[in-house]
Amino acid sequence: MKYLIVVLMLCLSLPLFSQNYVPKQTENIKITYLPLNELQDQINSSKSATKIIYFYSNTCSATLEFNPIINDLYLKNKDKFELFVISRESKRNQEALNNYLFYEGLYFPVYLTNKKSFSSIIKTLCSDCNEDVMGDSSFYILDSDNTLLAQSHYDLTADQKKNLISKYLD
Amino acid sequence: MRKKEFLIVFSVLIVSCFTIQSQNSNFEFQNEEKIESFLVENQLEFNREDLVIFKNFEAFLKFNNDGYLIGPVVHVFDKDGLYLEYIKISDIIDKLSNFKKIRNKPKKDAIHIDSWFNDLVNYKTLQPLQKTENNDYYFVLSWAKFFNKSKNMDALFKWYKVLQRQKIKGENIQIVLLNMDFQDYWELSPEKKEDLLKQANK
Numbered sequence: 001m002k003y004l005i006v007v008l009m010l011c012l013s014l015p016l017f018s019q020n021y022v023p024k025q026t027e028n029i030k031i032t033y034l035p036l037n038e039l040q041d042q043i044n045s046s047k048s049a050t051k052i053i054y055f056y057s058n059t060c061s062a063t064l065e066f067n068p069i070i071n072d073l074y075l076k077n078k079d080k081f082e083l084f085v086i087s088r089e090s091k092r093n094q095e096a097l098n099n100y101l102f103y104e105g106l107y108f109p110v111y112l113t114n115k116k117s118f119s120s121i122i123k124t125l126c127s128d129c130n131e132d133v134m135g136d137s138s139f140y141i142l143d144s145d146n147t148l149l150a151q152s153h154y155d156l157t158a159d160q161k162k163n164l165i166s167k168y169l170d
Numbered sequence: 171m172r173k174k175e176f177l178i179v180f181s182v183l184i185v186s187c188f189t190i191q192s193q194n195s196n197f198e199f200q201n202e203e204k205i206e207s208f209l210v211e212n213q214l215e216f217n218r219e220d221l222v223i224f225k226n227f228e229a230f231l232k233f234n235n236d237g238y239l240i241g242p243v244v245h246v247f248d249k250d251g252l253y254l255e256y257i258k259i260s261d262i263i264d265k266l267s268n269f270k271k272i273r274n275k276p277k278k279d280a281i282h283i284d285s286w287f288n289d290l291v292n293y294k295t296l297q298p299l300q301k302t303e304n305n306d307y308y309f310v311l312s313w314a315k316f317f318n319k320s321k322n323m324d325a326l327f328k329w330y331k332v333l334q335r336q337k338i339k340g341e342n343i344q345i346v347l348l349n350m351d352f353q354d355y356w357e358l359s360p361e362k363k364e365d366l367l368k369q370a371n372k
Binding site: 026028096100102103105 | 262263264266267268331332335338339
């Protein structure tokens with residue numbers, strides 16, 4: 001009998017699952033180029049209560065895993081934090097990056113900058129961060145006064161990183 | 171179809187089926203319920219009006235013999251319905267995200283979109299596929315359960331989502347999800363079905 005109910009439930013749910021699929025995202029892809037000092041100014045001058053600075057790559061496996069997660073967090077919680085996604089991609093590859101972001105449905109705001117070394121970027125933007133445990137797919141979180149609240153590190157899984165961010169969105 | 175005609179087309183199929191059988195295929199006859207359950211089980215989302223099948227076995231053969239039953243693949247047609255290309259995997263990100271990258275010169279001797287549409291029916295209503303007007307492109311995404319690889323299916327339905335986003339962004343396109351499996355709806359006799367499966371699954 002239980003089996004019959006499960007089968008019946010499945011049959012009833014089929015049309016609901018399958019019909020009229022409409023993607024939810026209607027955003028535009030956002031890529032901005034800023035020299036590192038201007039990017040720093042933009043982050044620092046943001047009045048958002050919580051600011052998250054995330055290092056993006058489309059070649060690092062940890063980033064590929066975390067990109068859709070942070071994108072989803074951003075789209076659902078735009079009013080709760082400001083997100084700065086930093087890509088070390090060259091400006092001349094902007095079109096390819098734009099295509100990739102659209103293909104993957106990643107609508108978070110991406111910043112390209114003039115520095116390509118992770119170390120030089122993190123040293124400039126976050127002197128309190130421990131760069132030795134950071135790289136692509138890492139992020140750090142600031143409050144409105146630009147005090148470091150938290151940072152991710154290599155050992156965190158995607159779920160742990162998601163939980164860390166969520167802690168600051170509640 | 172008479173027995174003699176069936177044997178002729180069947181012999182062509184035996185040869186040509188191997189074109190699409192190169193990936194541990196598992197052919198079986200499908201119907202509306204089987205297709206829907208498969209898509210739901212695999213969490214592949216779609217609009218019902220986009221999903222079509224071949225209207226009969228002859229249509230299946232025609233496209234198979236002309237080499238169009240490859241997949242998973244995206245076939246692209248221009249605003250006049252002329253065949254432009256099928257997008258290679260290596261180009262898929264750029265071309266689906268940016269239509270300017272799609273080949274703009276139609277291929278000679280390729281089947282016009284109207285011929286495709288005339289041979290396709292909705293998988294559920296079995297009504298002929300309606301061509302919407304004023305499109306800049308028509309995309310036909312070919313897939314089949316007999317591909318038997320979930321990675322292929324995931325990829326194709328991801329392409330479908332990308333095109334859906336293009337539509338939402340304002341692009342004038344029509345998207346067709348073509349299921350290329352054998353269909354119960356063709357009403358082949360049990361013997362013909364059995365013979366067909368025996369040959370196709372060899």
